Amino acid sequence: MFHLRLTCAFLAVLTLGMWREGGAGTLTKEQASHIARRLTQIHEKVKRLTLRVANASLSLQSMANTGFPAVLPATQATFVVPTEATQTQTAYACGESGTLQLSCEDGRTLLILDANYGRTSTDHACPCSSCRADCRAASSLSVMRRACQGEQQCAVQAAYYKFGGDPCRGVQKYLEVSYRCITESNVALRQPATASSYPTPWGPDKAVDGFRGTSVVANQCLHTEQLYQPWWKVDLGVHYTVNRVSVLNRGDCCGERLQNFQVRVGPNENFAQNGQCGETYTARPANGATIVVYCDQPMSGRYVSIQVIGRSVNLQFCEVEVFAEKAIRLVGGSLGNEGRVEVLHDNQWGTICDDDWDINDAHVVCRMLGYADAHEARSNAAFGIGTGPIWLDDVACSGTESSLADCYHRGFGNHNCGHTEDAGLVCSGLCPNPPVLYAASISGCGAPYSEGETCTYSCNTGYFMDGGSRTRTCSGAGTWSGSDLVCTRISCYWEGTAVFCNPGDCDWGRYVRSDKCGDGLCCWTGHKIYCCNA
Missing domain, CATH: 2.10.70 (Complement Module; domain 1)
Structure with missing residues (x-):
């Protein structure tokens, strides 16, 4: 082990010396880059070998003490190996009953790129005594996406029953996942939509109005006329990198009509020319079910379509959410529609200076985030002081742009501000359902x-x-x-027809004192006096 580490150090020193000295034998940039990559690979192998030596030592010690080799326990820890160049991280949990835990910082969610439960490498940090390199549960990616995609954190047990069975009995398996932490939001909200046909009360805009009612009878959903292969399409306005599409099925009837549908994403208004996101959904969906279609890889496009394939039916669903990675976010607000504005540039989040920041700039940001417009522009770090770079200054939008990239600014990183001038805003948002109150x-x-x-x-x-x-x-x-x-329950004190406690214009909810009610409040409502049990 010592000799291997010494070799690595020698190669590093040799490389640096040849690069600095120049002359005959000088390395090219390409050669130096290749050696750097090889050193990284060697370093990873050293770590793996260290783990194997430790496990072997444990087993030998057990044999010395008991005569039996140690049974290595399932590793509960999650190991994360970040790759800065692509922002992709790889996490793995060793052992067939280990737990893989993933998490992102506040404001970011998980995007699962690849996953494997099984073993695809004999030279992996998770050791094996019975090794294969062709063991992969077919459901690995779908299980991880269902459990983790779009979540801030998740935990998945590396157990065979979670993945539909043991893909290779007797082989020491691991769960390994490639993922990114992204800022993701629904970019289809209140965007213009069209459909193959529809009766007036059930238009295509019903699917992107932000309301999750599931009744066609109550005019809450899209409902096309019965056609062969009916379709629906939304125009996102600009190109986004789409990760998944969520479809809320009709709830009051006929959920099976959505069976056998496809989702397409792409730049073409003629959606038949766009690529398919994920697989055709062939199952029989239940009334009111939410069906999530995951693109195999993130897909870039402006148009997202849903079409039933090979059937003559009424296309019916109630809400479609198109989740895409965005290079802008709100931080520090008490609600999701407010906060300090931060933009992603050169793989790093930074703020915007409030010089010339006004409601027109805020309108553009809110529309980028899926809101109709802005309610208020805020300045002077109203939502707290940010960290990192200040990316934009002197932003000047007319208010009609679809992106901050279309607005004038001084250029990324050019500013004369401090973080006490971080810009913020409040987007106009739909209110949640009013609270249901007792009585x-x-x-x-x-x-x-x-x-x-x-x-x-x-x-x-x-x-x-x-x-x-x-x-x-x-x-x-x-x-x-x-x-x-x-609302407080009241009891009735019957006074017949006598008007003994009428304070004049006493109405429901107007109270007076009455000796008939002791020290309690009462309310005269004509022929009865209600004692309020105070």
């Missing part, structure tokens, strides 16, 4: 809940308003005004 009813509003939408609450019969807000309005920032209505 209360809601009226006067309906999804999708956009800016200005007002919902009215009332307490159910037998309950009175004991705090909170009767009306809630959706703000442009995607939050509801007011506070939750509190």
Whole structure:
């Protein structure tokens, strides 16, 4: 082991010396690069050999003590080998019952590029006594994508039953995954869509409106006329690198109509000319199911289409999400639609200076992130001070551009700012469904809940308003005004027809004091007085 390490050191010194001295025998850049790669490979082999020696030592010690070789325990640790040039990382867990754990920093999610449960190398850091190099569970990639893709972190046990069976009995296996941590978002939201045909209430825009209702009867979904191989298509506006497409099936009926569909991604408006993302979905989908189609490799394109193949049916689904890697993100906000603006350049995230930063610049960023527009532009590091480079300064958008790349700026890395001037924004967002409250009813509003939408609450019969807000309005920032209505159960104290506690214009929810209710509040409603059990 010592001699191998000494050889590596000697080669490194020799290479450096020849590069510096010049003259006859000088290495070319290509030769030096080749030697550097070989040194890296040798270093990895040294680490692997070290692990094997340690395991062999453990086994010999066990034989000395017990007469039996040690059974190597399943390794629970996950080993990660990053590759900076491509941002691709490789992680592996040794042992047939080890657990592979993957994670990304806040704001980034996992993109699974390749996976193998089995053994494809006899010269791997995970040792083996019974070795093969052709062992691979066919479901390796699909299992890892289902468990991890789009998540910030995940854990998968390297057990044969997780992968549909043992691909090579008696062979020491490992789970190995290649992945990247990316900034990913739904780029299809509220983008223009078309379909082969459709009755008026069930147009193609229903599939990208951001609402996840699953009822065709309630006009929440796309519903084409019955045609041979019906289709739907969305125009993303610009080219994105698409990783996966999620399709929400109709929930109130007829989910099988989506069987045998294909997803295509590409630059051509004629979607038949674009490449297919993943495999044709041939299973019979359940009502209301979410079906995720993973592209074999990330695909670049502006148009995404869904088409039923070989059947004459009504094409029906309720929401389509197209997930793509984006070079822009929001950091530091309390909600997903707000934060400090950061852009990815030269494989490094950096901020934007707030010089000339205004609502037009914010509009462009919000549309890049899938929102309709911006609610507010923020300056002076309103969402905290960033780190790393300041990539852009003096950004000047008209507000109609599809990308910051189309706006004027001083060039990447050229600025006269500090991080106390980091730019931020709040995007206009749809409000979530209004809260369902105990003993209360809601009226006067309906999804999708956009800016200005007002919902009215009332307490159910037998309950009175004991705090909170009767009306809630959706703000442009995607939050509801007011506070939750509190409804408290009341009991009735019957007073016949006598008006003994009428405070004048007493109405439901208006309270007075009454000696008939002890120290409790009461409310006069005509022929009854309600004691509120205070």
